[in-house]
Amino acid sequence: MSLGVFVEAFGVVLSWPVAFWLVAGMLIGIVVGSLPGLGASLGMAILLPLTLTLDGISAIILLISIYSGAMYGGSISAILVNAPGTSAAAATTFDGYPMSRQGQAVTALSLSATSSALAGFITIAVLIIASPVLITVVRMFGSPEYFLIAILGLAMITIVAQGAMVKGLIAGFFGLSLTTIGTAPMTADVRYTFGQFALFDGVSFVAALIGLFAIAEMLKLAGERGGISRGEVRMGGDVLPAVKSVINHPVTLLKSAFIGMGIGAIPGAGSTVSNFVAYTEAVRSSDDASTFGKGNEVGVIASEASNNGTIGGSVVPAIAFGIPGSAATAVLIGGLIMHGLVPGPELFDADANLVVTYSVFIALLLGNIVILLVGLGLVTRAGYLTRIDTKYIIPMIIALAFLGAFALRSGNWFDVITIVALGIMGYYMKRYNYSIIAFVLGVVLGSIAEENLYRSVLLSRRVDFPVDLPISIFFVRPISLLLLVAIVAIILGPILRPYFDR
Amino acid sequence: MQRRDYLKGVGAATIPATMGLAGCLDDAEDDDDYPSQSLTWVVPFGEGGGTDTYARQVQGPMQEAFGESIEIDNDPGAGGLNGAQSMHGADPNGYTIGSVNLPSVVTAWLVQEPGFDMLEVEGVGTVGRYPFMLIVNSDYDHITDLDELVDAYEDGEFTQFAMQGIGHSTHAIALLLRDEYGMAWEDIVPYDGGGPTNEAVATDEVSVGIATATSALGPAEAGDVNVVANLSSSETPVFPDITPATDLGYPNIDFVSETVLAKFAPPGTDPDRIQVITEAMEAGVNSDSVQEWSDDTGNAVDYTGPEETYQLMEESISNIQDSVDLEQLRE
Numbered sequence: 100m101s102l103g104v105f106v107e108a109f110g111v112v113l114s115w116p117v118a119f120w121l122v123a124g125m126l127i128g129i130v131v132g133s134l135p136g137l138g139a140s141l142g143m144a145i146l147l148p149l150t151l152t153l154d155g156i157s158a159i160i161l162l163i164s165i166y167s168g169a170m171y172g173g174s175i176s177a178i179l180v181n182a183p184g185t186s187a188a189a190a191t192t193f194d195g196y197p198m199s200r201q202g203q204a205v206t207a208l209s210l211s212a213t214s215s216a217l218a219g220f221i222t223i224a225v226l227i228i229a230s231p232v233l234i235t236v237v238r239m240f241g242s243p244e245y246f247l248i249a250i251l252g253l254a255m256i257t258i259v260a261q262g263a264m265v266k267g268l269i270a271g272f273f274g275l276s277l278t279t280i281g282t283a284p285m286t287a288d289v290r291y292t293f294g295q296f297a298l299f300d301g302v303s304f305v306a307a308l309i310g311l312f313a314i315a316e317m318l319k320l321a322g323e324r325g326g327i328s329r330g331e332v333r334m335g336g337d338v339l340p341a342v343k344s345v346i347n348h349p350v351t352l353l354k355s356a357f358i359g360m361g362i363g364a365i366p367g368a369g370s371t372v373s374n375f376v377a378y379t380e381a382v383r384s385s386d387d388a389s390t391f392g393k394g395n396e397v398g399v400i401a402s403e404a405s406n407n408g409t410i411g412g413s414v415v416p417a418i419a420f421g422i423p424g425s426a427a428t429a430v431l432i433g434g435l436i437m438h439g440l441v442p443g444p445e446l447f448d449a450d451a452n453l454v455v456t457y458s459v460f461i462a463l464l465l466g467n468i469v470i471l472l473v474g475l476g477l478v479t480r481a482g483y484l485t486r487i488d489t490k491y492i493i494p495m496i497i498a499l500a501f502l503g504a505f506a507l508r509s510g511n512w513f514d515v516i517t518i519v520a521l522g523i524m525g526y527y528m529k530r531y532n533y534s535i536i537a538f539v540l541g542v543v544l545g546s547i548a549e550e551n552l553y554r555s556v557l558l559s560r561r562v563d564f565p566v567d568l569p570i571s572i573f574f575v576r577p578i579s580l581l582l583l584v585a586i587v588a589i590i591l592g593p594i595l596r597p598y599f600d601r
Numbered sequence: 602m603q604r605r606d607y608l609k610g611v612g613a614a615t616i617p618a619t620m621g622l623a624g625c626l627d628d629a630e631d632d633d634d635y636p637s638q639s640l641t642w643v644v645p646f647g648e649g650g651g652t653d654t655y656a657r658q659v660q661g662p663m664q665e666a667f668g669e670s671i672e673i674d675n676d677p678g679a680g681g682l683n684g685a686q687s688m689h690g691a692d693p694n695g696y697t698i699g700s701v702n703l704p705s706v707v708t709a710w711l712v713q714e715p716g717f718d719m720l721e722v723e724g725v726g727t728v729g730r731y732p733f734m735l736i737v738n739s740d741y742d743h744i745t746d747l748d749e750l751v752d753a754y755e756d757g758e759f760t761q762f763a764m765q766g767i768g769h770s771t772h773a774i775a776l777l778l779r780d781e782y783g784m785a786w787e788d789i790v791p792y793d794g795g796g797p798t799n800e801a802v803a804t805d806e807v808s809v810g811i812a813t814a815t816s817a818l819g820p821a822e823a824g825d826v827n828v829v830a831n832l833s834s835s836e837t838p839v840f841p842d843i844t845p846a847t848d849l850g851y852p853n854i855d856f857v858s859e860t861v862l863a864k865f866a867p868p869g870t871d872p873d874r875i876q877v878i879t880e881a882m883e884a885g886v887n888s889d890s891v892q893e894w895s896d897d898t899g900n901a902v903d904y905t906g907p908e909e910t911y912q913l914m915e916e917s918i919s920n921i922q923d924s925v926d927l928e929q930l931r932e
Contacts, residue, residue: 241806282679285791287712287768287931296686296715300678436654442819550793557790558806561761 101453105227108457111156112465120153120161121462125469128168129478133176133184134499139169139427143434155438156455160462162434163414166427167219167466170370170406174211175478178399179204182313182496187370187406189312189539190378194391194398201394205479209341210396211403212474216467217345218356218404222411223464225360227457230447236364242558243572246551247582248362249544252372254589255379256537267534274541277302284546285553297513304542306504306514307521311535313500314522319529320489338475344396351381351397352404359405363412370409371543375536377405407470410463418446418456635695635874639670642864643691643699645684645706646677651731651795651813652700655862655902658894659728663885667878680709680768689717693867695874698725703861703917705770711921712768712930720918721868724911726879728886729895729902730861732833733774734840736812736826738805747782747830747846750809754785762786763801763810765794771811773857773925774832781852802826813860814839815900832858839899856920863910872907879907 111117131142142165150158173188178195191211198207253271260267280291281301292298345352355377362373381401382391391398417428418435419442435442446452504514528535556569564571573579642660646652656673664671676684685706688699701707701719710719737744741758744750753759762778764771772791778784790807792798795816802810803825812826814837820826821840828840834847834855847853864882866875885891886904895902905913921927 238804241801241804282713284793285767289713299713299715300683433653554790554792557761557788560788 104453105457108454108461111454111458112160112461117157117160117458117462120157121164121466122469124161124164125168125466126473128165128170129172129175129470129473130168131165131184132169132172132188139166139185142169143427143430150434150438155440156458158434158438159431159440159455159459162431163459163462164466166431167407167410167463168470169427170219170410171212171215171403171470171474173406174215174399174403175208178207178211180492180496181316182500183308185370185406186308187374187409188402189308189371190374190402190405190536191399192312193378193402193536194393194395195402197392197394198396198399203337203394206337206341206344206396207399208479209338209475210345210399212470212478213342213345214352214355214400214404215407216471216474217352218359219407219410219467219470220464221353222356222360222408223460223467225357226411226415227460227464230456230460239578240364241576242551242554243576243579244582246548246555247573247579247586249548249551251582251586251589252376252540252544253548254586255376256534256540257590257593258379258383260534260537263532263534266532267537270528270533270535271537271541274538274543275545277307277542278304278545278549284550295513297511301546302517302542303511303514306517307542308539309500309504310518310521311525311539313496314518315525315529317493317496317500318522318526321493323489338479341396342475345400348397348400351400354380354384355401355404356408359408360412362405363409364415370406370413372540373405373409374402375540377401379536407467411460414459414463418442418459635877636667636669638696639672640667640878641672641674641691641697643674643676643684643688643697645681645688645700645702646675651815651860651900652702652862655729655900656700658891658900659882659885659902661885662888662890663881665888666884667881679713679715680766681706682709682713682715685710685719686715686717688865689719689722689867691867693723693869693871695866695870695878698864698866698878701863701865701914703863703913704773704857704921705860707914707918708770708773708857708921708930709768711918711927720915722865722914723868723870723872723875724907724909724914725864725866725875726882726907727861727863727903727905727910727913728882729900730859731813731815731901732831732835732837733771733811733858733860734814734817734828734832734837734843735830736799736802736810736817736820737829738802738808739824739827740805741808742827744827744829746844747849747851750829751782751784755783759809760787761790761807761809762788763790763792763798763807765798765811766791768930770857770860771798772930773921774811774854776925776929777854777857781854782846799826815898818899837899838901854924856917857925861913861917863913865910865914875907 112121127142127146128139132139143162146161146165150161153161169185170187173183173185174191174195175184177183177188177191178199181192181196183189183192195207195211198204253275256267256271257264278301280298282289282299289299358377358380359370359373362376363370378398378401381397382388385391385397387395413428414431417432432442440446440452440455446456500518501515504518505512525535528538555572559569559572562571562575564575573583642656644653644656653673653675660671660673676687681702684699685701688697688701691697701722707719735747735750737750744753762775764775766772772789775786775789779786790801792801795813798810799812799816799820801807802812803820814831817826817828818839821828828843831837831840831843831845832854834845834853836845837843866878883904886902891902894900
């Protein structure tokens with residue numbers, strides 16, 4: 100790395116008004132992130148046209164700070180009302196919300212702030228050190244690897260199903276089958292649209308998530324009395340033990356942070372996937388798997404560390420190739436281009452725009468301090484939200500969910516139907532122990548898998564392989580082979596484990 | 602491809618939803634004081650793409666000339682048809698225009714046959730055009746021009762060709778390259794738009810592919826790809842050294858190999874109002890800031906009036922129908 104440029108970038112970020120935009124962006128991000136149905140990409144997109152009056156670096160830092168703040172902010176509503184503010188915090192609901200219900204909201208919020216900030220800090224620091232070799236690494240992933248990563252995600256169903264294997268597989272396949280609706284990603288075939296143009300682009304998985312998480316939970320709450328937390332709740336005094344708890348789980352923290360970073364660097368995957376992968380990995384490696392989903396602190400740490408870790412990873416392909424890993428980085432790319440900073444190797448060239456790239460990294464690094472201060476100082480007091488009677492919360496969340504769904508695709512009513520249908524379905528799935536995570540993995544990964552499998556089969560025609568296989572390309576690329584081994588290990592692991600344990 | 606595009610659009614799509622509500626509050630039907638409210642500009646692709654970048658460059662100076670604010674509404678998906686359909690179905694009160702790229706969006710319209718008639722819309726103007734180029738991974742630096750590339754396909758050195766999606770206009774170009782230019786590929790490999798296609802060629806996942814002139818500039822300067830052919834009949838300021846294919850004796854395929862950034866208004870929009878919009882658009886395109894941006898980046902800006910814009914669409918549609926087998930694009 101070029102030290103001179105790095106020092107210059109540090110000066111830039113700390114200068115006025117760049118530092119102001121950094122803090123403002125973080126605060127805006129935390130707020131939009133915490134509102135279910137809104138999110139980083141929305142906040143960034145609203146402000147994008149307004150950044151024209153700013154200089155390039157201020158604008159980019161404002162946008163990236165919103166992104167980072169929203170990643171953390173998503174956990175607030177995930178923990179307090181079981182409605183993840185962003186899809187990146189979906190896995191946070193699994194243990195964060197049960198903690199709220201047990202009166203541990205402050206602890207959960209402190210866990211989230213601490214693990215988000217630490218994971219963000221560590222991954223960005225690593226990124227800065229590794230920046231000279233980043234491009235080479237990103238380029239080793241092509242269509243065959245994307246396909247296998249999607250399959251790796253689907254293989255995780257065997258872990259998240261936790262005993263209810265058949266139900267887990269059914270949920271997963273149902274999610275997958277939903278992704279077949281609409282124009283096929285790689286051919287012009289139109290599937291299951293029944294002539295409705297609104298269905299040409301398929302089921303929006305963001306709408307699916309709003310339905311499964313927000314609507315289904317509100318349906319459940321509607322059957323209960325009182326606030327979200329049960330009984331008398333102690334709200335204060337649990338900040339420090341939570342901070343210690345994060346520090347006492349360094350392996351989970353680091354593993355989740357780097358899972359997030361790795362998945363974030365894969366275009367198209369992003370934090371929606373990484374928080375599930377990190378969560379399921381935490382469950383897999385735990386000696387105490389049965390307590391997950393019932394308020395296990397490690398679950399919150401894993402999910403929140405991974406989504407802030409994802410930021411660093413997803414910024415790399417955005418800056419290096421202009422390839423978005425997520426909706427938010429797509430808007431970021433728009434901002435870069437709007438300010439004349441074309442994504443590409445120039446942004447890694449010390450003589451050209453490397454200072455912009457380093458400024459972005461440093462802003463992300465310092466932004467984590469804001470997360471920690473705001474998260475531990477202010478947000479932990481938001482715990483009283485869980486004591487508000489549900490008769491006030493349910494209408495608000497339902498209204499926001501409908502508004503969010505309606506706005507999703509400029510007023511496509513189909514998205515509103517989606518949240519209602521999947522809300523009802525999610526309610527019954529939960530009630531009868533069908534894994535929601537398995538379902539979500541199917542919905543998210545279906546089209547990524549389909550698109551890249553199609554290409555991989557085409558690319559296999561060019562591969563010299565002793566046997567004439569339509570998928571030979573998976574066996575001749577080193578990273579593909581590694582991923583194949585990982586998939587086999589995950590699928591066979593639960594079957595073979597008893598034999599090894601003997 | 603569409604699903605991910607949606608995600609990109611999720612954020613921006615919400616702005617006009619809110620703006621639209623605000624717009625309903627005042628009554629703008631009074632002819633005398635047009636324009637009296639903001640103009641919505643529907644961009645049928647996500648933020649940060651070529652079409653969006655052009656629109657955002659022109660937006661500022663056009664707004665000054667128009668006298669009211671101009672809101673860009675990204676409505677991506679279905680190869681641009683979502684945005685085209687929402688423009689087509691909008692109230693023809695002179696406060697909505699939409700981008701319909703020629704030929705890519707009309708190609709998608711011909712292939713997918715959604716339930717609206719593209720030919721009903723009113724022409725407004727164009728803001729720019731850019732040609733498609735052929736790029737080859739830089740490991741194959743013995744390929745320096747289109748003739749050598751065509752020969753390499755004939756010799757079997759290359760068998761695959763990367764393009765930007767089934768039913769996309771680059772799919773039509775690929776078919777014409779094979780049938781009219783003799784570039785005998787065996788497989789076309791579709792990617793999710795321009796960026797991933799360039800990346801596939803840069804990493805040699807597929808050795809040869811298609812790219813717009815401006816998007817090829819980055820990877821070419823980085824030494825990842827070589828630009829070997831300009832498929833349009835006119836030179837491009839981005840790669841002035843590349844001889845246009847027609848000058849090398851290949852047939853003219855400008856109707857697909859040149860993207861025209863054309864703008865239209867909903868059917869029935871008052872011609873007087875279109876005149877006001879198109880004058881503002883012309884002022885925007887010719888403003889100093891847009892011209893300077895064009896000089897810096899090589900993005901050609903180019904204004905044409907409402908009638909000519911409508912004719913360009915008619916020609917584009919009939920040319921595609923005449924020279925491309927639409928059934929092949931649906932496969």
